[in-house]
Amino acid sequence: xxxxxxxxxxxxxxxxxxxxxxxxxxxxxxxxxxxxxxxxxxxxxxxxxxxxxxxxxxxxxxxxxxxxxxxxxxxxxxxxxxxxxxxxxxxxxxxxxxxxxxxxxxxxxxxxxxxxxxxxxxxxxxxxxxxxxxxxxxxxxxxxxxxxxxxxxxxxxxxxxxxxxxxxxxxxxxxxxxxxxxxxxxxxxxxxxxxxxxxxxxxxxxxxxxxxxxxxxxxxxxxxxxxxxxxxxxxxxxxxxxxxxxxxxxxxxxxxxxxxxxxxxxxxxxxxxxxxxxxxxxxxxxxxxxxxxxxxxxxxxxxxxxxxxxxxxxxx
Amino acid sequence: xxxxxxxxxxxxxxxxxxxxxxxxxxxxxxxxxxxxxxxxxxxxxxxxxxxxxxxxxxxxxxxxxxxxxxxxxxxxxxxxxxxxxxxxxxxxxxxxxxxxxxxxxxxxxxxxxxxxxxxxxxxxxxxxxxxxxxxxxxxxxxxxxxxxxxxxxxxxxxxxxxxxxxxxxxxxxxxxxxxxxxxxxxxxxxxxxxxxxxxxxxxxxxxxxxxxxxxxxxxxxxxxxxxxxxxxxxxxxxxxxxxxxxxxxxxxxxxxxxxxxxxxxxxxxxxxxxxxxxxxxxxxxxxxxxxxxxxxxxxxxxxxxxxxxxxxxxxxxxxxxxxxxxxxxxxxxxxxxxxxxxxxxxxxxxxxxxxxxxxxxxxxxxxxxxxxxxxxxxxxxxxxxxx
Numbered sequence: 001x002x003x004x005x006x007x008x009x010x011x012x013x014x015x016x017x018x019x020x021x022x023x024x025x026x027x028x029x030x031x032x033x034x035x036x037x038x039x040x041x042x043x044x045x046x047x048x049x050x051x052x053x054x055x056x057x058x059x060x061x062x063x064x065x066x067x068x069x070x071x072x073x074x075x076x077x078x079x080x081x082x083x084x085x086x087x088x089x090x091x092x093x094x095x096x097x098x099x100x101x102x103x104x105x106x107x108x109x110x111x112x113x114x115x116x117x118x119x120x121x122x123x124x125x126x127x128x129x130x131x132x133x134x135x136x137x138x139x140x141x142x143x144x145x146x147x148x149x150x151x152x153x154x155x156x157x158x159x160x161x162x163x164x165x166x167x168x169x170x171x172x173x174x175x176x177x178x179x180x181x182x183x184x185x186x187x188x189x190x191x192x193x194x195x196x197x198x199x200x201x202x203x204x205x206x207x208x209x210x211x212x213x214x215x216x217x218x219x220x221x222x223x224x225x226x227x228x229x230x231x232x233x234x235x236x237x238x239x240x241x242x243x244x245x246x247x248x249x250x251x252x253x254x255x256x257x258x259x260x261x262x263x264x265x266x267x268x269x270x271x272x273x274x275x276x277x278x279x280x281x282x283x284x285x286x287x288x289x290x291x292x293x294x295x296x297x298x299x300x301x302x303x304x305x306x307x308x309x310x311x312x313x314x315x316x
Numbered sequence: 317x318x319x320x321x322x323x324x325x326x327x328x329x330x331x332x333x334x335x336x337x338x339x340x341x342x343x344x345x346x347x348x349x350x351x352x353x354x355x356x357x358x359x360x361x362x363x364x365x366x367x368x369x370x371x372x373x374x375x376x377x378x379x380x381x382x383x384x385x386x387x388x389x390x391x392x393x394x395x396x397x398x399x400x401x402x403x404x405x406x407x408x409x410x411x412x413x414x415x416x417x418x419x420x421x422x423x424x425x426x427x428x429x430x431x432x433x434x435x436x437x438x439x440x441x442x443x444x445x446x447x448x449x450x451x452x453x454x455x456x457x458x459x460x461x462x463x464x465x466x467x468x469x470x471x472x473x474x475x476x477x478x479x480x481x482x483x484x485x486x487x488x489x490x491x492x493x494x495x496x497x498x499x500x501x502x503x504x505x506x507x508x509x510x511x512x513x514x515x516x517x518x519x520x521x522x523x524x525x526x527x528x529x530x531x532x533x534x535x536x537x538x539x540x541x542x543x544x545x546x547x548x549x550x551x552x553x554x555x556x557x558x559x560x561x562x563x564x565x566x567x568x569x570x571x572x573x574x575x576x577x578x579x580x581x582x583x584x585x586x587x588x589x590x591x592x593x594x595x596x597x598x599x600x601x602x603x604x605x606x607x608x609x610x611x612x613x614x615x616x617x618x619x620x621x622x623x624x625x626x627x628x629x630x631x632x633x634x635x636x637x638x639x640x641x642x643x644x645x646x647x648x649x650x651x652x653x654x655x656x657x658x659x660x661x662x663x664x665x666x667x668x669x670x671x672x673x674x675x676x677x678x679x680x681x682x683x684x685x686x687x688x689x690x691x692x693x694x695x696x697x698x699x700x701x702x703x
Contacts, residue, residue, distance in 0.1 A: 043387050045365065128537070148533065150537070153685060239681070240478055240685045241682045241685030242682050243686075253674065256359070258670045258674040260671040
C-alpha cells in the first residue's frame with residue numbers, strides 16, 4: 001500500500017524528466033555553448049582558444065551588423081503595430097456575425113499556412129518595377145505610376161514589412177477573434193442598453209478585457225520579428241547592396257558561407273538579449289496573474305482557451 | 317571493393333550529368349560509388365564539416381579550390397594524397413595557382429577536378445547588331461564605347477544580376493582588366509594598404525562604379541541566369557559572369573561565336589581568374605577506406621574523365637595535357653590562355669579567407685548600390701583586409 005503511494009508520487013516526476021532534460025540540454029545547453037564559442041577565435045570549426053570579448057568588439061565595428069540592428073528596429077515596430085491593428089480590425093469585422101464567416105476566416109488565415117520561401121518569390125515579382133504592380137497600374141492607364149521600393153535603398157525594408165504583415169495578420173486575426181469570442185455577451189447587451197457607440201466599447205471595454213490575448217500576440221510577433229530571415233532571403237537577399245540586411249541573416253551568413261562561427265555566435269548571443277529582456281517581465285506578469293487567478297477560481301486564461309479551440313477547428 | 321560515399325553539391329541537370337561521368341569511371345575502375353548530393357554549396361559544406369567533426373565522415377567531400385578547407389587541414393582532419401600526387405606528377409600537370417591552394421606545408425590535401433574562369437565578358441551578337449557595333453571591343457575604352465552605343469540604342473548595356481556575389485565578379489573583372497596583374501596581386505593576395513589607397517586602385521573602383529550606370533532598374537536581386545536570358549533574347553549587350561552561363565546558352569540552343577561571343581580579357585596580359593571544384597578526403601586509417609580514397613583521387617584526374625566531365629559541366633579540364641579539340645570555342649580560348657602561366661591567377665576566394673572575402677563583398681555591394689565616396693571605399697577595404 002505504502003509503496004503504491006510513493007510510486008504514485010514519483011510517476012509525475014518520471015514523466016516530466018525527459019522533457020526537463022531536453023529543455024536543459026537542447027535549449028540551455030546550446031545557449032551556453034554559443035556563449036562559449038563567441039568568446040573564442042573559432043572559424044569553421046569550434047576551437048578552445050579564448051579571446052575574451054574580441055568578437056563582440058568586432059561585431060559592433062561591423063557596418064553591416066549595425067545596419068542590420070537598425071533595420072530590425074524599424075521592422076519590428078512597424079511589423080508588430082501593423083499586424084496587431086490589421087489583425088484586430090479583421091477580427092472585429094468577422095465578429096459582426098457576417099455571412100460566410102468560415103470562408104473569410106480561411107481566406108485571411110491562408111497566407112500563414114504557406115511557406116514564405118514560396119510566397120516571398122511571388123512578392124518579389126509583384127514588387128519588382130517593370131513586371132509587377134508598377135507595370136499593372138501603368139497598364140490600367142496611369143503611365144507615370146511609380147512603385148520601386150524594393151530596389152530603393154531607403155524603402156526596401158518597408159516592402160518586407162508589407163509582405164510579412166500580409167502573411168501574419170491572418171493568424172493575429174484568429175487569435176484576436178478567439179479573444180473576442182471569450183467576451184461575455186452580457187457586456188455587449190449592457191453597453192447597447194446604455195447606448196454606447198460600438199467603437200467606444202471596443203476601445204474602452206473589450207480591448208482591456210483582451211489583455212492576455214494581446215500579450216500573447218505581442219510575444220509571438222516579437223519573436224517572429226527577431227528571427228526574421230526567410231522573408232528577406234526570398235525577397236531581397238539582403239539587398240540592394242546591404243540595405244535590407246537583418247541580424248538573423250548576418251548570423252547565418254557568417255555561420256556557414258563565411259566560416260566564422262565565433263562572430264556568428266556573438267551575433268546570436270546579442271539577439272538573445274532583447275528576447276530575454278522582453279520575455280522576463282512578461283513571464284513575471286503571467287506568473288503573477290496565474291497565482292491571482294488561482295485564488296479567484298475563475299481564470300482568464302481558461303476563458304480564452306475554449307473559443308480558441310473552436311476557431312482553430314473551424315478554420316482547418 | 318573500394319566503396320566511396322561522395323558528398324557534393326552538383327544537383328542541376330548539367331551538373332548531375334557531369335558527376336555521373338565520374339561515378340561511371342569510378343565503377344569501371346573497380347569501385348562502388350555512393351552518391352550523396354546536397355543542394356547548395358554552403359549547405360553541402362556545412363554538412364560535410366559537421367559529419368567530419370561528428371565522426372561520421374564521407375569518404376570524399378566537395379569543396380571549392382579555395383581556402384575553404386584550410387581550417388580542416390590545420391585541425392588535422394584530412395588525409396593527404398601525397399603518393400597519388402607523386403605517382404601522377406601533379407606538379408607538372410597542374411597550374412601553380414591551384415597547386416598553391418591544395419599543397420599545404422608540402423602535402424597535397426585535395427584533388428582539383430575542373431577550372432571555371434569567373435570573369436568572362438559575354439556579349440549578344442543580336443544586341444550588337446541592333447546597336448550598330450561592328451566589331452568585338454578589344455580594349456577597355458572600346459568596351460565603354462560599346463556600352464554607350466547599346467545604351468543609346470535603348471538596350472541594356474550590362475545585364476547584371478544585382479546580388480552581392482555578382483557585384484564582386486564585376487569588380488574582379490575591372491581589377492584584372494583596368495588594374496592589371498601586379499595591382500591585382502598586391503590588393504587581393506598581399507592585402508597591401510598602400511596599393512589599396514593608390515590612385516590606380518581608385519581608377520579601378522571608379523571603372524567598377526561606371527559599369528553600374530549601364531544596368532537597368534530591375535537589376536537588384538536578379539539571378540545570374542535571368543541576366544543571361546537578357547543576352548539570349550538580345551535585350552542586353554554584355555554580362556560579366558563565369559563560364560557556367562554556357563549551360564544557359566546551350567539550353568536556348570545558341571552557339572558560341574555565332575549567337576554570342578566571349579571575351580576573356582581586354583588586355584593581352586590581363587589575369588585569367590580561375591576557381592574550381594576539388595575533393596578532400598577526411599582523415600581515416602581504415603585500410604579499405606584509404607584505398608577507396610586513393611582510387612577516387614586517381615580516377616578524378618584521368619584524362620578521359622576530365623574531358624567528359626568538363627564538357628558537361630561547362631568548365632575546362634584541370635590538366636594541361638588533354639586534347640581539347642572537342643570542346644566549344646570559349647573553352648578552347650580558355651585552354652589556350654592557360655598555356656601562358658603568368659596570366660593564370662585565382663579569384664579573390666583563392667587568396668582571402670571566406671570571412672575576408674565576405675567583408676570585401678559587403679563593401680563592394682554597398683559601393684555599387686549607394687552614393688558612397690570612393691575614398692571611403694578604399695579606407696573600408698584596408699580595414700576589412702587588415703587581419
